[in-house]
Amino acid sequence: MKRVAILCGGRSSEHEISCISAGGILGAIDRSKYLPIVIGITKSGKWVLLPENFPLKIVDGQLPVVPESAPSVVADIAGFSCQGKALDIDVVFPALHGPFGEDGTIQGMLEMAGIEYIGSGVLASAAAMDKSFAKPIFASHGLKVAAGLTVTSAQWKINSAEITREASSLSYPVFVKPARGGSSRGTHKVHSHEQLAAAMEDAFTFDSKVMIENAVVGSEIECAVLEIDGVVKASIVGKISIDSKFEFYDFEAKYLDGATSIELPAPIDQDIADEIRVQALKAFHALDCRDLARVDFFLTANNEIIINELNTMPGFTETSVFPKMWAATGVSYPEIIDQLLK
Numbered sequence: 082m083k084r085v086a087i088l089c090g091g092r093s094s095e096h097e098i099s100c101i102s103a104g105g106i107l108g109a110i111d112r113s114k115y116l117p118i119v120i121g122i123t124k125s126g127k128w129v130l131l132p133e134n135f136p137l138k139i140v141d142g143q144l145p146v147v148p149e150s151a152p153s154v155v156a157d158i159a160g161f162s163c164q165g166k167a168l169d170i171d172v173v174f175p176a177l178h179g180p181f182g183e184d185g186t187i188q189g190m191l192e193m194a195g196i197e198y199i200g201s202g203v204l205a206s207a208a209a210m211d212k213s214f215a216k217p218i219f220a221s222h223g224l225k226v227a228a229g230l231t232v233t234s235a236q237w238k239i240n241s242a243e244i245t246r247e248a249s250s251l252s253y254p255v256f257v258k259p260a261r262g263g264s265s266r267g268t269h270k271v272h273s274h275e276q277l278a279a280a281m282e283d284a285f286t287f288d289s290k291v292m293i294e295n296a297v298v299g300s301e302i303e304c305a306v307l308e309i310d311g312v313v314k315a316s317i318v319g320k321i322s323i324d325s326k327f328e329f330y331d332f333e334a335k336y337l338d339g340a341t342s343i344e345l346p347a348p349i350d351q352d353i354a355d356e357i358r359v360q361a362l363k364a365f366h367a368l369d370c371r372d373l374a375r376v377d378f379f380l381t382a383n384n385e386i387i388i389n390e391l392n393t394m395p396g397f398t399e400t401s402v403f404p405k406m407w408a409a410t411g412v413s414y415p416e417i418i419d420q421l422l423k
């Protein structure tokens with residue numbers, strides 16, 4: 082019996098979503114082969130052992146949060162232990178999203194400890210997390226990206242007037258977003274230069290580095306990538322349909338009940354869908370990813386394919402886009418988990 086540590090929560094703004102992802106994995110893992118052990122990381126960064134029956138789901142409208150009061154886990158290069166007892170972990174499933182989880186930090190720690198883990202390694206995780214690095218890598222592999230600029234908070238402090246002038250050359254509307262963000266937090270559609278400063282200031286509360294991008298007009302098309310029996314495969318592609326009351330795919334649109342759905346397969350030409358799948362695999366290999374990823378694109382009215390981002394640990398709840406795309410491709414949620422653990 083392999084002992085699998087499911088890591089969830091964490092210090093990022095996607096703490097709660099990560100807990101729900103872990104709950105899904107816990108519910109679907111094959112217990113005849115694997116013994117799951119759920120380790121939570123609190124919002125303050127403390128590692129704790131969660132009891133088997135801890136509710137990793139929405140209860141009475143309340144999102145799950147890792148409690149500070151659970152017994153502490155010590156995680157270091159000797160491995161994981163709780164109250165002096167080694168947890169003897171064989172493999173870690175870092176069901177963590179965003180900074181301190183999806184960005185190479187936890188991967189580096191697990192490498193140091195010599196513990197196997199699911200998902201991309203240090204460099205791929207870090208590069209995918211930071212859009213200012215991922216974009217030029219994608220572009221160098223022939224993928225199209227949105228025009229834009231990257232601004233650090235230090236540059237903004239000294240030079241906001243000039244940056245505002247530069248942003249105007251992208252033509253409004255533009256998108257302002259943290260370079261290392263997630264769940265659309267701190268992301269703004271900015272319609273005129275008068276609104277730029279406020280959007281920048283808000284984005285800087287999420288990250289010291291912010292992207293200003295030309296707003297791409299088109300639909301959002303996603304493709305899931307999974308290594309199946311050693312072969313990297315792309316799922317059929319889906320189109321995100323967002324309730325028209327939302328201006329873009331923002332936090333509420335992503336997580337409020339019924340605000341968004343995914344159309345599977347996306348109602349687009351077969352050759353365009355196939356091309357998107359090819360590009361998703363290209364993006365996966367460009368960043369040297371492993372095991373899984375969700376690759377997000379824009380598709381314009383004249384069928385231009387523009388890559389937006391790649392997520393190395395996409396939302397993994399049973400109703401998340403990644404499992405849905407695989408379900409539509411013929412791979413069930415428990416099968417995905419089995420493939421990853423294999």
Ligand SMILES: Nc1ncnc2c1ncn2[C@@H]1O[C@H](COP(=O)(O)OP(=O)(O)O)[C@@H](O)[C@H]1O
Binds near residue numbers: 330
């Ligand atoms: N350049 C852009 N053009 C059009 N829409 C964008 C652009 N950048 C971001 N968006 C919108 O904001 C959402 C969140 O941005 P994204 O880069 O995917 O960040 P996150 O990592 O938070 O998901 C996208 O799904 C899309 O709706």
Ligand SMILES: [Mg+2]
Binds near residue numbers: 264377390
């Ligand atoms: Mg996104």
